[in-house]
Amino acid sequence: MNLKSATLQAIDEVITHYPSKRSATLPLLHLIQEDVGYIPEDAIPWIAAKLEIQPINVYEVVTFYPMFRRKPIGRRHIKVCRTLSCALLGGYKTCAAFEQEFNTHRGEVSPDGEVTIDFVECLASCGTAPVVLIDDDLHEKVDGAKAKQLSDQIKQEAATRR
Amino acid sequence: MPAPAQRRLIFAHIDEPGYTNDLACYLRHGGYEVLKKAVTRKPEELIDEVKKSGLRGRGGAGFPCGVKWGLVDRKSGKPIYLIVNADESEPGTFKDRYIMHQDPHQLIEGTMISCFANNVKQAYIYIRGEMPHGARILEKAIAEARAANFVGPNILGTSYSCEIFVHRGAGAYICGEETGLIESLEGKRANPRIKPPYFPAVLGLYQCPTIVNNVETLCHVKYIAEHGGEAYTKIGTPGNTGTRIFCVSGHVQRPGYYEFEAGRITLGQLLNEVCGGPLPGRTFKAVIPGGSSAKIMRFGERYKGKRKVGAEMVDYDWGVEDVPMDFDSLAMIGTMGGSGGVIVMDDSVNMVEALANINAFYSHESCGQCTPCREGALWMKKITTRMVHGHARPEDAALLKSVADQIPGRTICAFGEACSWPTQSFIAKFGDEFKQYPEAKKTAKPADAPALI
Structure with a gap:
């Protein structure tokens, strides 16, 4: 695991926010995931040493919280809200539209490596359902047509990069 | 009867054109004036104002905020912590999102007033992991407030110091439960603690006395510190003071957030007039009035019984549309006001x-x-x-x-x-x-x- 120096700096800073180092477990996992893209195996003993706790203490946290992933994902992460208010207004259709656009199933990396699509639970924007979180950005009222438009945008960005 | 007009205390500036989430804008709108006055008062006076106000927690349980503060162990000699519960995750609820994204300084001012009142030196805002922009906005706002001496050491030239940090969750709903949240903030799995003995007011974060308040609740505290607890009781209805923000989602014409005096609007007025009624060609079938865990109401059913009005007991016979939207009325008919998340289902739903x-x-x-x-x-x-x-x-x-x-x-x-x-x-x-x-x-x-x- 090779962390950027900015990440290492942020790690040292955030530990000072708490009277107990262990409290920094979640912030460190977030910082490492933002840097590496997922939580690599060697991050667990590394964090444990940094926070003076046991590796099991970090491992049990990684496996508890849905946002932490143990494997790399596609370049972009598309999270479609699955919960009731979004489902009532077509969330399942939205998810299917993304899956079709990228020829993939939820939970997998698309064949071109561009995206991973996941169903997630309530994103707290039920009034603008169905909603989708793409990386850090929330998209509202994403029906089939808007899913297609967002997919086209991602594909276009991928084409420009290549 | 026509629906009353909205009364926006907390959402006063939400979606206002030109209103931005930076400090300069907040100051132009009279920001931090309440904190400036609050730090010249005795902390006990502020607690009394909140007790007088009858403010009930807006996270879901509706527990009186003043009572919660009154339970804090102030004799232990340990530091007292305050945690802002910004882990908004009860399905159907989406009010705190807008406060944090559009008016973060209102939350910070409310938090600082509450910290001063309770002699808290360290506060944390526990924000859900799925709101990365919200976390960054809050961090920027705290930095601005710190630079202007509203947060940090010797606030506004007094001997009082208090720091706020933002802590991000990672996608677990149970972190909204206050003792689960505390475990999570300690860096553990968010397994809720058994009560007794782990009442946060006595044995909370790091086994110290801890106050956990919802985002919206702390914004109400700011309003109460400004106008007084007595004035706050004039808003809403007895036992359900102040305003409530209703988050309406699902099968209505105009879903969204609406702030009304508590108990002054019925469910029917909210859904039919404010939200424009059912979608074309549809009829309402069911509604969940307070977040997805609240018990469902079926259109067409009736609720009958006796209720207290003033000193008298009177009979009531309500349809779904007649139920006043306040904690007590909803509890009386067997469901709850919860977090204010109203989920509507029409006749297309199985x-x-x-x-x-x-x-x-x-x-x-x-x-x-x-x-x-x-x-x-x-x-x-x-x-x-x-x-x-x-x-x-x-x-x-x-x-x-x-x-x-x-x-x-x-x-x-x-x-x-x-x-x-x-x-x-x-x-x-x-x-x-x-x-x-x-x-x-x-x-x-x-x-x-x-x-x-």
Whole structure:
């Protein structure tokens, strides 16, 4: 695991926010995931040493919280809200539209490596359902047509990069 | 009777053109003036104002804020912590999101006033992981407030110092439960703690006295510090003071957030007038009035009983549309005001499928600590999912009820109630639909019926 120096700096800073180092477990996992893209195996003993706790203490946290992933994902992460208010207004259709656009199933990396699509639970924007979180950005009222438009945008960005 | 006008205390500037989330804009609108006055008063006076106001927590339970503050152990000699519960995650609830994104300084000012009143030197804002922009906005706002001496050492030239840090969650609903949140903030799995002995007011974060308040609640504290507890009781209705923000979602013409005086608007006025009624060609079938764990209401049913009006007991006979939207009225008819998340379903919705959706949520979110909840939530999900995607049997309704009835009261935290109430109430109110489902699923569904599971 090779962390950027900015990440290492942020790690040292955030530990000072708490009277107990262990409290920094979640912030460190977030910082490492933002840097590496997922939580690599060697991050667990590394964090444990940094926070003076046991590796099991970090491992049990990684496996508890849905946002932490143990494997790399596609370049972009598309999270479609699955919960009731979004489902009532077509969330399942939205998810299917993304899956079709990228020829993939939820939970997998698309064949071109561009995206991973996941169903997630309530994103707290039920009034603008169905909603989708793409990386850090929330998209509202994403029906089939808007899913297609967002997919086209991602594909276009991928084409420009290549 | 026409619906009353909105009364926006907390959402005063939400969606206001030109209103930005930076300090300069907040100061132009009179920002931090309340904090400046508050730090010249005695902390006990501020606590008294909150007690007088009757403010009830806006996170879901509706527990009186002044009482919560009154329970704090101030003699232990340990530091007192305040945690802002910004883990907004009860399905159907989306009010705190807008406060944090559009008016973060209102929250910071309310937090600092509450910290000063309770002699708190360190506060944390626990924001849900799925709001990365919200976390950055809050961090920037705190930095601005720190630079202007509203947060940090020797606030506004006094001897009082208090720091705020933002702490991000990572996608677990149970972190909204205050003792689960505390465990999470300590860097652990968010397994709620057993009470007693772990009442946060006595043994909270790092085994120190801790106050956990919802985002909206702290914004109300700012309003109370400005106008006084007495004035606040004039808003709303006795026992349900102030305003409530209703988050309406699902099958209405105008979903969104609406702030009204508590108890002054009925569910019918909210859904039909404010939200424009059902979608074209549809009729309302059911509504969940306070977040997805609240017991469902069926349009057409009636609620009868006696209630207290002033000193007298009077009879009431309400339809769904007549129920006043306040904690006590909703509790009286067997459901709850909860977090203010109103989820509306019209006649295109099949109730077995809606319950299957909710059960999938609670099964995913159970922390797994208590067997009745971990196993019960999973089995309720398995049964309802099987009914929809596999073989449905007429006796499944009774089976579901028997599982749901074995959970509440047998778990460490209120998640046990939260996960069983939907099943219990769906079966009680729509039992016929569950019994007929094996037959009903043989006929083709209407083309516009949403897939829910």
